[in-house]
Each structure stands twice: as C-alpha cells, then as structure tokens.
Amino acid sequence: MDPIDLHSTELFINRELSLLEFNRRVLELALDESLPLMERVKFLAICSSNLDEFFEVRVSGLKQQIITNTQKIGADGMPPEETLQKVSDTCHTLVSEQYLALNEVLLPLLEKENIHFVRRRDWTEQQTEWIKSYFTRQVLPVVTPIGLDPSHPFPRVVNKSLNFMMSLEGKDAFGRDSGLAIVHAPRSLPRAVRLPDEVSGGGDRFVFLSSVIHAFADDLFHGMKVNGCYQFRVTRNSDLFVDEDSIDNIAHALRGELAQRHYGDAVRLEVADNCPPEISDYLMSKYNLSRVDLYQVEGPVNLSRLMPVIDMMSRPDLKYPALHQSMPQPLDRRDNIFKAIQKQDIWLYHPYHSFNPVVQLLRQAARDPEVLAIKQTVYRTGSDSAIVKALVEAARAGKEVTAVIEVRARFDEADNIRLADKLHEAGAMVVYGVSNHKTHAKMMMVVRREGDKLRRYVHLGTGNYHTSTAKLYTDVGLMSCDEQLGEDMHYVFQTLTGMGKATRLKKLYSAPFTLHKQFSRLIDTETENALNGKTGKIIAKMNQLTDKRMIQSLYKASQAGVKIDLIVRGICSLRPGIEGVSENITVRSIAGRFLEHTRIYYFHNDGKPLVYASSADWMERNFYRRIEILFPFENQRISEKIIRFGLTPFLADNCMSWVLQPDGSYVRNQPNESEERMSAQDYLIKKLAG
Known part of the structure; x- marks a missing residue:
C-alpha cells in the first residue's frame, strides 16, 4: 500500500468555512430550549456580531487578495475565488436562519413572557402620540437628511451604521426633485426604545428606531411626500495597514489609520426585505458590490443591537443565574x-x-x-x-x-x-x-x-x-x-x-523562537512511545488549530497509535476520523455561557504527565509572527487539578459539545436515555465557583 501523502489538500479543512461552522454553533444555542430565553437572544446577537467581524476581516481579506492578485492558498488548496463563493453561499444560508430564529422562534417566545417589539401597525393611539413626541424631542434634532443631487453627492456612509434610503415625491424649496435622499441614524440613538409603563399597556414593550424613523419620515422632508423608507447597512474592510518597516512610531501611525477604519472598501450590503430592486441595485452600484454581497433581511439590519435590550430588563428568571466567583x-x-x-x-x-x-x-x-x-x-x-x-x-x-x-x-x-x-x-x-x-x-x-x-x-x-x-x-x-x-x-x-x-530559557518556551519546536518535540515523544509499544496520549485545548506542520505531526502521531483528544473552540483545519491518517484523533468544540479561551496542553510522557498552558493557539501566526509564552504546571497538585478541571470535563460533556466530522461539519452530542446531562461549564460552576 502506498504511503499517504500528508501534504494532500484533502486532509485539511478551509479555515474560513470552519469559522462559519463555529458561528453556526453559536446560532444553534439561540434555538436551544434548555437555555434561558434572554440568553438565547444574546446568542443570536453574538452570532450577528461575529458575522460582522468575519466580513470586516476575513471576507475583506479574500477580496483584497483577488483584487491585488496576491492570492494565498492555504493547506486546503482552495483559491480565494472559490472560497469567497462558498463563504457567500454559507453566509446567505446562515443569515436566513438567523432571521427565522428571530421571527419564528424568539419573538413569539418573548411575547409569551410579555416582552414585545411592537410593529407600527400595532401601535395604540396613546403609544403613537408618545413615540411622535420621542421622535420630535430625541431624533429629529440629531438627524441630518441628505438629498441626492449634483450639489449633494452620495455620502460616505460609516461602517456598520444604520441608514435609510428615502424615495421622495415633490419639489423642495429650491425646486429640486431628485427623488432620493439618505438619512443616517446617529450612533448616539438607541436602536430599540422602551415604551414607558404609562403607555406600554403592561409588560416590556419596545419599538425599533427604524420603525420610529419610518413612521415619521415625512417630518424630515417638510412639504414633500416620502413614498418609501428602506433601511440599509454597509460593512467595510476594517483591517488597518501600517508598514512597520518604514515608520518611526507605530502608535502615531495607527492614530492616523484609525480615522479611516470606518471608511474602508465595502464588502457587504444589508437591506430590509421591503427594499425594491431598483434601490438595492442603486446602492450596490454606489459601493461597487454585486448580488453575492447583498443580504435582504426580514427585520432590523443589525441583530447585534438586540444586546442592549437584554440589559434594559430586570428579568433574572430569563437569564443565567448570577455567578458567584470563588477565591482559590x-x-x-x-x-x-x-x-x-x-x-x-x-x-x-x-x-x-x-x-x-x-x-x-x-x-x-x-x-x-x-x-x-x-x-x-x-x-x-x-x-x-x-x-x-x-x-x-x-x-x-x-x-x-x-x-x-x-x-x-x-x-x-x-x-x-x-x-x-x-x-x-x-x-x-x-x-x-x-x-x-x-x-x-x-x-x-x-x-x-x-x-x-x-x-x-x-x-x-x-x-x-x-x-x-x-x-x-x-x-x-x-x-x-x-x-x-x-x-x-x-x-x-x-x-x-x-x-x-x-x-535560552529554563522553563518557559516562547514564540517565535522555541514554541513550535517544543510542541513538535512533545508530539514526537508521544509518537516514539507509541511506536515502541508504550502508551501515547495527547489532550490539547485551544481556540484555533490551523498550522499545517502541527497538523501533520498530529497525523503522524495518530498513525503511530497515539490517542489524541482535541478540544478546539473555533477554527479547526484538521480532519479527524480519516482511515490510515487520523482515526485516533477526535475533535470537539464547546460552546455555552462562557467563551472557551483556555489553551491547555497535556502529554502523557510515559506516565509522567507534562501539563502546559499558553497564550498561543496552534496557528502559524502564533508560532512565527507573535510573541507568545508556554508555561508549565510543575506542581503535581496543580497539574492534577488542571487535568481534572481544565480538560476532563470537556471530554465528558454530552450536551454543550459538538464533534467534528471528517467532512468539516459538526454534530452536537446528546445524552443517551440512560445518561445524565453533563455540561462541563455547569459542572465547573458547581465545583469551583463560590
């Protein structure tokens, strides 16, 4: 049998698609009936915020590679054009699932708890009067409508800001009748406004700022008629570029770059589902975007703005119980x-x-x-x-x-x-x-x-x-x-x-000097032990795993018979469960109340375990382009606790963990009928928290 080529692109998962799989797991928590309702809303907002950053950094990076013809092809072998297309397909599906979760699941459940996001058509006369007053006092003074004509060209819209395209009828004081205007919603205005108790009719009732502006849009254009009001949002490239080899002061250079972050190249356009094609086409032309960059959504264009609503309400029954932290x-x-x-x-x-x-x-x-x-x-x-x-x-x-x-x-x-x-x-x-x-x-x-x-x-x-x-x-x-x-x-x-x-350090290992070499030595030791008939075992917990050489070392260890349990929260480019390559490797991801951020590394070492923690994930950037530290837990009492609490519970988690499949998808663990529910984070709260 021919030896397996560990450089084969088929053995590696695309990092962008893997990151989107993590966001899918976050969205799955928004649909988890075992979680408190407001926490589910929070997970929906987190998923939206994560996607924002994904477009600002990852999608913009792919587009930049294509534009500048500086394409970087990863270990998976997928060129940027193909990656971008698959990313677009996945993101459109994911965004549709987000709004289905909002409209079909979460909003109805919130209404059962007497928490309402009131649509304009359902405002009572008293509520309309109060909202009109709010618009006049709080919104109108800070909003600046911009009519579009030769003297008022299309404005530079700030990254991720809420904006409205207005379709107008009539002429203004100067006889202009371009028919279009833009209204920017200042960030100082809350995106959801809580109605006061005296007009709410009981319970918690909110109106979206977009509904408020839509309802009274005519007041922004005196004497003219607003035929259409369509919210939209543009996501831009937010990476900063500083050529560190040609500057004297990096902080000074960054100060100059920060002002431009809000105006990078557009990478995504979000519009409300009622936006007509001629308006969305007009916006796409202004931002040099195509159909694959357009996202029509059924609801507010920025779901992460739901996060402040959670803090507005005193409903502890719908949130996680308070965490009482302990002292060691x-x-x-x-x-x-x-x-x-x-x-x-x-x-x-x-x-x-x-x-x-x-x-x-x-x-x-x-x-x-x-x-x-x-x-x-x-x-x-x-x-x-x-x-x-x-x-x-x-x-x-x-x-x-x-x-x-x-x-x-x-x-x-x-x-x-x-x-x-x-x-x-x-x-x-x-x-x-x-x-x-x-x-x-x-x-x-x-x-x-x-x-x-x-x-x-x-x-x-x-x-x-x-x-x-x-x-x-x-x-x-x-x-x-x-x-x-x-x-x-x-x-x-x-x-x-x-x-x-x-x-040369005595106990610490650092990147970019010795960190990669040390991890390679530790994995090689387990490989040699397994080849010599001894036990080989590795447990590694991290945020991301993408470094090709580290993955190949793990494949070799697996081929030698080393049992490898990986707990990788986010991106994982390693494919587990491939016969002859990685059948001894399992990969699981934990998601829940807390963001799993620990990096803990265990090596069996022929019965004399070595336990380390680090600031570094197993990524090329962490090994070669960052200053990182790996430190040991030498005290046996402490190292045993790190294993007992920092690793073992996550391998036993059967309800808040997902197992990576060879094709790059994840399957959520579920307890059998005879098993007790085991959430690693809940277990640690009981065992360690006050």
Missing part, C-alpha cells in the same frame, strides 16, 4: 498576597475563580515600599480598568513600571493608545513590543526587595488582563515566585524592551 483556597482570608505566593504556587481558573487576586497583586505591589519594579504585557485591558489604575498608582508612587502595550490588538487599538498615553503621563515606561510581531503573551512580573535579595513574583495566563472579560471568558493562570520562572520572564521582558539575542 491559598488566598482565603489572607491579606498579604506576597506571603501566600511564597508559601505555594497558586493556580487560577476564571471565571470560576475571581480575577481579584491578579488585581490585588498589582495593588499591593503599587503600595508596598519594598516593591521596586512592575513589568506587564497589555493586549486587551480597557483604558479605565482596575489593572490600569493600579499601574498608574505604582508609577506615581515611584515604582519602575514597564508596560509592553500591543497597540495592534484588532478593534482595541484606540483603547490601547489611550492607555499608553495615560501610563506615559503617570511616568511609566511604555513600549510597543517588537516590529512585525504582535505581543500576545499574557505575563506580569513584580520585583520586590526582601532582606538582602530581590525576589520576582510572576503571573502567567492564557487570557487578557481585562476585568470584564475575566467574568465571561474561561482562562487559566499561574502565580508563582519560582526563581527560574522569574529569571526566564526577566529575559523575555528584556528581549521585548531592549536589543540582543534571544536567551
């Missing part, structure tokens, strides 16, 4: 976090464990006279978070504060630039990492004088230093004062802020 036992009733870390390494598992210990470490460091220096990487933090306030306090107290801020964190560039300015003003040292390499590592180091020596306290994690997402994303972290870990981190920071050759 070594920190219970301990005021001095430095003494706690001296006693033992501390592991954190958010959001089940509180993020407060990380904030507490910084706050105590800022106020402790024995602390000399603080160094931290910042990817996504929020410019006004408790973490930032602690860093500012430390800098103002005279500590040597060094912040490695990644200003290129997509869609957080403006926040990170503001954060850099704030830390600069406080006296901190701010650097922007390494040219052409995003600093994605999550690490913090505190240097403290203790007697006649200096001790380093470190925090390493898989997630961002963001106090809000720490309640929504699952991430693991390690707090330690291990001397070698501290020394390794010192050299990593030195590499980031200064110049010089990469130093």
